Amino acid sequence: MNEPQSFEIFLATVPGLEAVLCEEALECGFDGATAVAGGVTFQGGWRDVWRANLQLRGATRVLARIGGFMAFHLAQLDKRSRKFPFGDLLRQDVPLRVQVTTKASKIYHARAAAQRVETALTDTHGLTLDPEAELVLKVRIDDNQVLFSLDTSGESLHKRGHKEAVGKAPMRETLAALMLRQAGYTGSEPVVDPMCGSGTFPIEAAEIATGLLPGRSRSFAFQQLANYDAEAFDAMKATAPRETSAQFYGSDRDAGAVRMAQANAERAGVQGITHFANHAAGELTPPDGPAGLVIVNPPYGARIGNKKLLYPLYGTLGQTLLTRFKGWRVALVTSEPPLAKGTGLPWKPQGPAIAHGGMKVWLWQTPPLR
Structure with a gap:
């Protein structure tokens, strides 16, 4: 051949x-x-x-x-x-x-x-x-x-080589990147995640904004093939990150998750433009500067025993965003459409189902909040 x-x-x-x-x-x-x-x-x-x-x-x-x-x-x-x-x-x-x-x-x-x-x-x-x-x-x-x-990949490409610490229900980086794109994120606006866990959404958004290559820190199976040219691949990897004025924010009521997110951001090299805080979603306030995207992956489905207990959480999140985040778009991941509707947010029509963690989820989206 x-x-x-x-x-x-x-x-x-x-x-x-x-x-x-x-x-x-x-x-x-x-x-x-x-x-x-x-x-x-x-x-x-x-x-x-x-x-x-x-x-x-x-x-x-x-x-x-x-x-x-x-x-x-x-x-x-x-x-x-x-x-x-x-x-x-x-x-x-x-x-x-x-x-x-x-x-x-x-x-x-x-x-x-x-x-x-x-x-x-x-x-x-x-x-x-x-x-x-x-x-x-x-x-x-x-x-x-x-x-x-x-x-030609070897390990799944969601393993970027930066996230050593993960929470109980981690969002894979590949899925986070696609959801950010689906939500209209292009790298030029701020992103806020009020239930950030180990920080995947803010870190991925920061990497997109700075043009950091997702595979820059890992190896691939194709490097073991007879036609692999290490010098040519090194040249392919040699791209300088872009400057960005956008900032990226995550918060979580779990102090351990916040520490994980900070450590993961540092390993990814985006610690200067990512900011993590320890507080509940109801205490969320918008950062200074222009409006952008709020994206959140709250508890749902198999991640919680009694989903009735989640309605107050979703309701509080929705009221917080409606009251304080005028001009921001919202994207929310859940397997339970009634929970999404329980936020009271003005959702666009329900999009296609997405396979995630052995269940179907949807990415619910709003226009800019008024």
Whole structure:
């Protein structure tokens, strides 16, 4: 396999936010990006794979579709896997693992198919298998078409490498970035989170404002491939942060959460423009300066035993915002539409459901409060 000039690249994301990630991908220069079920797809090369991992804030992982063939039985899968030029990309000194899914194909037993591919990888290509390997070869057999994809990310891309301390119900950075985008945040306005937990929304907003690359502090699986060019990737990472006048605020009634948020902001390098305070949501006051976005992920669903106890909390939050935050937009995450409506805030029509923590949630939004 001479390295192809262009191949399919798939950006996995949270179901329900594919269109939002597609908007980000197009904005980042990934031409032809198209939203599909579970993510975004476009044609590109290996530099695009590296850049997608490094720069995209909303992608969960980046898959490179490296090729495939038709196979109607296990012997054919074995034979053609042995001829596939894996050695052009995979190194014999780097272990990998194989994941197989089958659908509507004569090869219907995923484990048997995995064994054939694994045998071809070890016997013919001299590769090393390890069930705990970071590098994953994904094999999809759909309508007898075998497609090989490499998971080029390794650990999920929400693991930016900065957040060591998390609260009880952490918001993933990738999801926070997409919700900020969905709420119309562009990096030029202040952001307030009155139930900030470990600080994900304010920190992510600050990183967006300063142009800090989300993958700047971590490693990726593609760095273990035969075609990886460390010097070229280092040059790709060498971008200076932007100056911003916007400031970012988080508060929480849990003093431990506030300490976690401050530590996480320092590790992310945004401690100079993020501010965290220890108080309840009802004590919230707007910061000096222009209006911006209030975004909040309050308790809901499986995170609380009796949701009736939450109505006073939501009601107090809504009254506080209506009274004190004129001109600000509000975005609120919850799995319970009645709780959102219990705030008394002037919500826009309910948007699409978003998969989060094994449940469906919605991002409720208001126009600027009057």
